[in-house]
Amino acid sequence: MVALSDIHDPSELRNLSLDECLALADDIRTKIIQTVSHNGGHLSSNLGMVEITLALHRVFQSPRDKIVFDVGHQSYVHKLLTGRYHCFDSIRTFGGLSGFPKCEESEHDCFETGHASTAISAALGLARARDNLKQDHHVVAVVGDGALTGGMCYEALNDCGNDREKTKLIILLNDNEMSIARNVGGLSNHLSKLRASAGWNRTKRRVKTGLQKIPAIGAPLEAIIHTIKKSVKSFFVDEGFFSTLGLRYLGPIDGHDLPTLEKILEQAKLYEEPVVIHCVTKKGYGYYNAERKPEKFHGTPPFYIDNGETPKSNTVVNGRVAVDALIELAKEDPRITVVTAAMPLGTGTNRFERAYPQRFFDVGIAEEHAVTLCAGMAKGGLRPFFFVYSTFLQRGYDQVLHDCCMQNLPVKFMLDRAGLGNEDGQSHQGLFDFAYLRHLPHMTLLAPCDQNELAQMVRVAHELPGPCAIRYPKNAASMEDGLISEPFILSRWQSLRHGRDAAILAVGSMTRTSMRVAHELSGQGLDIEVINASTVKPLDEGCLRRLCTLRIPVFTLEEHTLLGGFGSAVLEHCAQFDLSMDIFPIGVGDAFVPHGDHESLLHLVGLDEASVARKILDKLHSRQIVCRAEAAHE
Numbered sequence: 224m225v226a227l228s229d230i231h232d233p234s235e236l237r238n239l240s241l242d243e244c245l246a247l248a249d250d251i252r253t254k255i256i257q258t259v260s261h262n263g264g265h266l267s268s269n270l271g272m273v274e275i276t277l278a279l280h281r282v283f284q285s286p287r288d289k290i291v292f293d294v295g296h297q298s299y300v301h302k303l304l305t306g307r308y309h310c311f312d313s314i315r316t317f318g319g320l321s322g323f324p325k326c327e328e329s330e331h332d333c334f335e336t337g338h339a340s341t342a343i344s345a346a347l348g349l350a351r352a353r354d355n356l357k358q359d360h361h362v363v364a365v366v367g368d369g370a371l372t373g374g375m376c377y378e379a380l381n382d383c384g385n386d387r388e389k390t391k392l393i394i395l396l397n398d399n400e401m402s403i404a405r406n407v408g409g410l411s412n413h414l415s416k417l418r419a420s421a422g423w424n425r426t427k428r429r430v431k432t433g434l435q436k437i438p439a440i441g442a443p444l445e446a447i448i449h450t451i452k453k454s455v456k457s458f459f460v461d462e463g464f465f466s467t468l469g470l471r472y473l474g475p476i477d478g479h480d481l482p483t484l485e486k487i488l489e490q491a492k493l494y495e496e497p498v499v500i501h502c503v504t505k506k507g508y509g510y511y512n513a514e515r516k517p518e519k520f521h522g523t524p525p526f527y528i529d530n531g532e533t534p535k536s537n538t539v540v541n542g543r544v545a546v547d548a549l550i551e552l553a554k555e556d557p558r559i560t561v562v563t564a565a566m567p568l569g570t571g572t573n574r575f576e577r578a579y580p581q582r583f584f585d586v587g588i589a590e591e592h593a594v595t596l597c598a599g600m601a602k603g604g605l606r607p608f609f610f611v612y613s614t615f616l617q618r619g620y621d622q623v624l625h626d627c628c629m630q631n632l633p634v635k636f637m638l639d640r641a642g643l644g645n646e647d648g649q650s651h652q653g654l655f656d657f658a659y660l661r662h663l664p665h666m667t668l669l670a671p672c673d674q675n676e677l678a679q680m681v682r683v684a685h686e687l688p689g690p691c692a693i694r695y696p697k698n699a700a701s702m703e704d705g706l707i708s709e710p711f712i713l714s715r716w717q718s719l720r721h722g723r724d725a726a727i728l729a730v731g732s733m734t735r736t737s738m739r740v741a742h743e744l745s746g747q748g749l750d751i752e753v754i755n756a757s758t759v760k761p762l763d764e765g766c767l768r769r770l771c772t773l774r775i776p777v778f779t780l781e782e783h784t785l786l787g788g789f790g791s792a793v794l795e796h797c798a799q800f801d802l803s804m805d806i807f808p809i810g811v812g813d814a815f816v817p818h819g820d821h822e823s824l825l826h827l828v829g830l831d832e833a834s835v836a837r838k839i840l841d842k843l844h845s846r847q848i849v850c851r852a853e854a855a856h857e
């Protein structure tokens with residue numbers, strides 16, 4: 224038997240017997256379970272993808288043939304089979320393998336993903352490039368039924384069905400009936416009907432025997448296609464969605480049945496047009512705890528393999544604080560509704576669903592739709608709150624602008640996972656929200672420094688007549704209570720510590736850092752004021768004027784990109800209103816930030832306490848403020 228550690232290239236898989244492949248499948252599952260139990264990561268999606276990935280690599284010749292994984296969170300098996308076994312233990316750790324496809328890691332990763340529903344568009348683009356450049360290889364998009372709730376998929380499928388330009392493309396739909404949570408919506412219902420109307424188990428058997436009758440590869444093409452049509456047509460039933468779009472549909476087939484998968488993929492290769500292969504899998508397949516709780520193990524922190532438990536933590540994540548505050552408010556105001564785009568658990572809004580099922584809406588992975596849905600709700604008299612990760616609202620930019628802000632509608636955006644600190648890496652860092660929201664007329668932008676302030680902001684945001692976004696990180700660590708003593712007032716920044724040598728205008732999670740830095744620098748005789756700039760738009764003009772009269776250097780500090788961020792806002796304001804001050808923005812530079820633990824990433828971008836202190840000290844040295852302070856101290 225061949226060991227997984229001996230597979231250095233997917234081409235080696237093609238010589239293996241079925242038994243060897245099945246043994247390999249077991250090894251892959253064991254390796255993934257062990258690694259994810261240690262590092263955390265996307266477990267159940269990958270366990271469900273083992274046979275599909277083996278089949279893909281046995282039938283296609285990567286890297287010549289291109290395989291695009293939608294979202295990319297299910298690419299661990301692919302990584303193990305494409306020469307990354309020996310560094311797989313490092314997955315999702317700082318400097319280690321990414322949890323998503325990364326072109327720089329391997330020539331077998333042909334397109335980078337992280338956000339959902341992009342694979343069909345990307346694969347169609349690769350296919351059209353192939354056609355125009357007169358190349359000859361296969362392109363496969365691997366898409367989950369959850370990702371298929373995203374609007375981009377429909378735009379791409381519609382384009383695939385374009386009669387004039389039909390091209391050779393394989394879309395492998397991995398249908399496990401789950402997004403992160405149970406999948407939602409009409410298409411999901413349609414897939415269920417396909418499974419049911421095909422008489423799923425019966426079809427499974429018939430397809431198997433039917434396919435066994437199909438001649439082996441190398442038989443004359445026409446004979447093969449004729450046989451496929453005869454044998455496949457009677458089993459595969461879609462007269463609905465995909466066929467209507469002009470796409471050939473094959474399925475449903477058992478996505479854990481390796482021989483059947485390989486046969487179907489071989490047949491799909493023969494079509495000169497787009498083919499959808501509908502595979503049915505079980506999320507978490509092969510690990511009891513993940514099969515039982517696929518949502519919990521979709522993206523899991525480290526856990527104990529024997530019982531599936533995660534180490535207990537006493538911290539309350541910030542999202543939960545925000546949702547609980549809203550649950551309270553919703554008692555008083557029946558107009559409050561909550562919307563999520565397929566993230567009820569991650570955003571904590573499943574708690575709101577339990578309290579108010581009729582006022583909760585999971586729209587699937589459909590951020591653009593969610594925003595305009597909220598705009599419609601607001602126009603219709605409701606008070607919607609859209610809980611969404613900062614990075615995923617990037618999708619809904621035009622909807623925020625065009626549908627919410629232009630009409631000044633009371634839609635509230637609760638931006639979770641703002642800032643750094645994500646093992647998921649570049650695609651998931653929440654570093655751009657101020658920049659993509661700040662310039663929109665009517666928008667109010669808030670960033671609490673602790674959980675108490677977050678809860679207060681929910682109430683204040685609710686009372687605002689227009690759109691408002693509150694951004695907060697997941698981690699409670701930088702947001703534990705105790706920083707603010709006065710109530711939150713819109714556009715009124717609170718001074719948390721007085722000082723006469725310099726001031727730090729700190730935003731959100733950076734407020735605690737600023738307090739520590741100021742404390743540390745006080746040991747060197749520096750007296751630094753720390754201001755909690757919790758309203759990022761509109762700015763606190765009074766505070767800026769006061770700082771201007773003090774004539775001290777002002778540092779802005781934010782866990783956000785410098786371009787277009789809070790520091791930029793302060794600079795722009797001061798330039799516009801002739802407030803003459805020395806302003807030094809500190810934040811994230813103009814580069815994508817990779818994956819890693821929060822501490823390492825803060826250090827990497829220079830936002831850890833030591834780096835911030837050094838930056839401030841250097842500036843003050845260069846301005847000779849340090850020498851003055853030292854002299855005064857002595």
Ligand SMILES: Cc1ncc(C[n+]2csc(CCOP(=O)(O)OP(=O)(O)O)c2C)c(N)n1
Pocket residue numbers: 268271294296297337338339366367368369370371397399401402403506521564565566588590615618
């Ligand atoms: C635009 C966007 N919104 C939300 C997410 C978060 N997310 C990651 S995977 C996932 C579910 C994907 O479900 P599916 O495609 O069926 O794959 P499965 O994990 O079930 O195999 C979601 C909602 C995302 N990656 N991108």
